[in-house]
Amino acid sequence: MLQCCSCDAVYTNDDRYVSMLDRREQFVHPSEWNRKEAEIRDYSEISHSLALSGIGRFATFLNYGYVPRGNEQHAVIEPDDAWNRNSVKLLLETVGRTAIRERQVIDIGCGRGGNIAALSKYFKPLSIVGLDICPANIAYCNAKSRGGESLYLVGDAENIPFADESFDVVLNIESAHAYPNRSRFYEEVYRIMRVGGVFLYTELMLGDQVAQNIRLLEEAGLSVIRNQDVTSNVLLSCDESAKQRTGTQGIASNAKASTxxxxxxxxxxxxxxxxxxxxxxxxxxxxxxxxVKR
Known part of the structure; x- marks a missing residue:
């Protein structure tokens, strides 16, 4: 067990990961905590099904992916990955022209670590933290990690266990839909970012939620410099990925059988x-x- 000298939060150590979840949250916000525990169970089952499928070590992404379609492209690098190419392309489009090299980065909702591996490969940041609420995801990332500039922790996106102004770049891809309190998440992103820092953010939103989420982001203190609808590109990727994901070793087949x-x-x-x-x-x-945080 670890106890913070400043706020008395208590954290747990496991031989496969460090958990920075503040368990006091389950008493302060019980209904929100129940939703988070449901997410942990779902992603733990997915991790288990991928391990049973025999392709778990290759399945480092769970995002929908991106396929170019003639609309404006922002990536300055083309992926050379054959496996998970569409998922890597989604990351590179999200990054666009943002400077990553020699900057401190955190990936909130890092999942199985695919984005962090690609960021390290293509951009050479100074350091990267991967934060995810699911212990199975972080255990997987730690098992694959060779150390170096990456650190993986179990943690809550609405209660990020880092000091103010700790990071230059915050990444969040297809994860915020699972957060019970969107305002708290956006406020936490603002808090941990340095002035001039960049928030790289993707999410599948209901159409009537887009304006509301932008308002919450701006109320948190963040200024929108890019807001692009890439639904058509994501649909193309879903079409391309369908055969692989429904095959005998795909996530759809194995998750149905084993979770x-x-x-x-x-x-x-x-x-x-x-x-x-x-x-x-x-x-x-x-x-x-x-x-950006101005």
Whole structure:
């Protein structure tokens, strides 16, 4: 056990990870904590199913991916990865022209570490922290990590265990939809960013939530410098990935067989799922944003 000398928060150590979850939150915000525990269970089951499938060591991304479609492109690097190419392309488009080299970066909702591996490969940041609420994800990242500039911790996006102005770049890809209190998350992002820092953010939002989320971001103190609808690019990637993800070793097949997750097709937005059809109809939008702290 670890106890913070400043705020008395108590954290736990495991031989596979350090947990920086402040357990006092379950008493202060019990309903929100229950939602977070449900997310932990779901992602733990996905991690388990990928391990059983035999492809777990290759499945470092769970995002929808991105395929170019003639609209404006922002990436300055093209991925050379054959495996997970669309997912890497999504990251590179999100980064765009943002300076990463020799800067301190945190990936909130880092999942299975794919974004961090790609950032290290293509941009050479000074340091990267991966933060995720699911211990199974962080245990996986630590098992694959060779040390060096990356640090992986279990932690809560709404109660980030770092001091004010600790990072130059904050990354959050397809994760914020699971956070019960969006305002607290945006405020935490602002708090841990240095002045001039950049928030690289993607999320699949209901159409009527886009303006509301932008308002919350601005109320937290962040200025929007890019706000792009890339739904058509994400749909193309979902189409391309469908065969791989529904194959005998794909996440859809194995999650159905080995976990209690309700609708894995919905989770990964396979063609025909409600989420996919809502993107196609325009009632959900995949937004790619860059914001700064001035």
């Amino acid at each position: 209690n997750i309700g609708d894995i097709n919905e989770f990964i937005a396979l063609p025909g799922s409600k989420k996919y059809e809502e993107m196609k109809a325009g009632t959900r939008q995949y937004r790619m944003m860059n914001l």
